[in-house]
Amino acid sequence: MIFSDLAKELTATNNRLYGLNHSLRAEGKDVVDLVSGNLSNYGALYPSDTLQEILTRAIHEARVYKPDSFGQRVAREAIAESYASTVSSDQILLTPGTSLSYWYCFKMLAEAGEEILCPRPSYPLFDYIAKIAGVKIAYYDLLESRNWEIDLLMLEKQINPRTRAIVLISPHNPTGAVINEEQIERLGELAMRHELPMISDEVFSHFLYERNHLPRIASSKAPLVFTLNGLSKNYALPGMKVGWIAVTGRKSLVQNSLRTLEMISDTFLPVNEIAQFATADIIKRGDSFINKQVEFVRACRLKALSSLDNLSFVRPQGGFYITLPIGGDEEEVALKLLEKEHILVHPGYFYEMEGSHLVMTFIFDSERIAHVFDCIRNYI
Numbered sequence: 158m159i160f161s162d163l164a165k166e167l168t169a170t171n172n173r174l175y176g177l178n179h180s181l182r183a184e185g186k187d188v189v190d191l192v193s194g195n196l197s198n199y200g201a202l203y204p205s206d207t208l209q210e211i212l213t214r215a216i217h218e219a220r221v222y223k224p225d226s227f228g229q230r231v232a233r234e235a236i237a238e239s240y241a242s243t244v245s246s247d248q249i250l251l252t253p254g255t256s257l258s259y260w261y262c263f264k265m266l267a268e269a270g271e272e273i274l275c276p277r278p279s280y281p282l283f284d285y286i287a288k289i290a291g292v293k294i295a296y297y298d299l300l301e302s303r304n305w306e307i308d309l310l311m312l313e314k315q316i317n318p319r320t321r322a323i324v325l326i327s328p329h330n331p332t333g334a335v336i337n338e339e340q341i342e343r344l345g346e347l348a349m350r351h352e353l354p355m356i357s358d359e360v361f362s363h364f365l366y367e368r369n370h371l372p373r374i375a376s377s378k379a380p381l382v383f384t385l386n387g388l389s390k391n392y393a394l395p396g397m398k399v400g401w402i403a404v405t406g407r408k409s410l411v412q413n414s415l416r417t418l419e420m421i422s423d424t425f426l427p428v429n430e431i432a433q434f435a436t437a438d439i440i441k442r443g444d445s446f447i448n449k450q451v452e453f454v455r456a457c458r459l460k461a462l463s464s465l466d467n468l469s470f471v472r473p474q475g476g477f478y479i480t481l482p483i484g485g486d487e488e489e490v491a492l493k494l495l496e497k498e499h500i501l502v503h504p505g506y507f508y509e510m511e512g513s514h515l516v517m518t519f520i521f522d523s524e525r526i527a528h529v530f531d532c533i534r535n536y537i
């Protein structure tokens with residue numbers, strides 16, 4: 158046998174929705190993609206003259222190769238400052254994006270076959286990240302009937318001796334839920350009671366619609382927190398491939414984690430040096446850009462919500478996505494929407510959702526978004 162069992166599991170399969178999507182595109186049809194949620198496709202671009210200046214300087218600084226396995230200090234200092242210096246630059250590690258940050262954490266915390274507790278609805282890449290890391294995903298539920306709040310009782314019942322960490326995603330993809338202070342406190346206490354590390358994904362941290370401030374598990378009693386973030390969503394620069402892990406909590410646990418993360422990172426030295434040197438300036442010069450794109454995303458959200466006005470669903474409080482409960486068969490409705498209207502959305506089962514739902518981003522061309530969501534509404 159040439160290939161591993163993992164290789165067999167990783168062979169891409171084509172489902173009906175993506176089969177149809179592929180054929181429509183091959184016929185030259187303009188498919189409205191409400192799946193990728195990529196801001197840079199809709200004109201929300203980091204200003205090109207600023208980026209050019211930043212990169213020119215970064216190229217100059219990166220010419221002499223002096224890698225740092227945690228990532229260049231200048232980048233880590235700017236990231237630490239962005240957390241109002243509640244974390245030191247020595248507690249930050251640069252990675253080539255949040256997906257790989259998850260992989261680092263899974264590998265560091267769990268033996269093969271041990272469990273990481275993740276929210277359900279779930280971010281679809283988890284399955285693959287977990288497979289490649291050789292760990293298992295177990296789920297705790299977010300309750301649609303309570304605005305997708307975490308079911309903390311269920312979460313605690315899921316904990317067993319094989320549980321190695323709890324993942325929190327806030328703002329959450331795809332429900333748009335943002336955890337509140339009371340739940341943060343209870344989750345932090347739960348993590349402390351069970352001595353479990355928290356992996357907190359905050360990639361949508363600037364995209365908040367009903368509050369100005371993101372409640373963070375790093376300020377709870379949790380004994381060890383890995384906060385994941387990066388340039389991909391907040392700065393609309395997914396192609397820079399820069400993410401980070403900020404490690405906080407009890408000193409000895411933080412020190413142990415940093416030693417392991419340093420070795421993982423040192424083995425690959427995977428983050429492009431030019432991108433590392435550019436990171437500090439991208440963050441420091443990015444405030445007005447962030448404000449502008451938050452305004453754009455808020456406007457998209459309001460237009461989408463106004464088209465869906467009298468439907469019953471949980472309004473997203475953060476992030477880029479809407480989850481709509483529907484009456485019919487979710488896969489059939491998604492197929493029909495794609496076939497007849499050329500609008501690509503996902504059925505809820507892609508996200509391990511119970512019941513029948515459609516999931517879509519509201520990031521879209523502001524001229525056409527109202528029309529697109531009017532169409533969607535007719536299928537619900």
Ligand SMILES: Cc1ncc(COP(=O)(O)O)c(C=O)c1O
Nearest residue numbers: 254255256330360387389395400
């Ligand atoms: C919740 C969440 N976390 C992480 C990522 C991936 O981030 P990155 O591009 O930094 O790998 C995504 C991408 O869509 C996401 O939705």
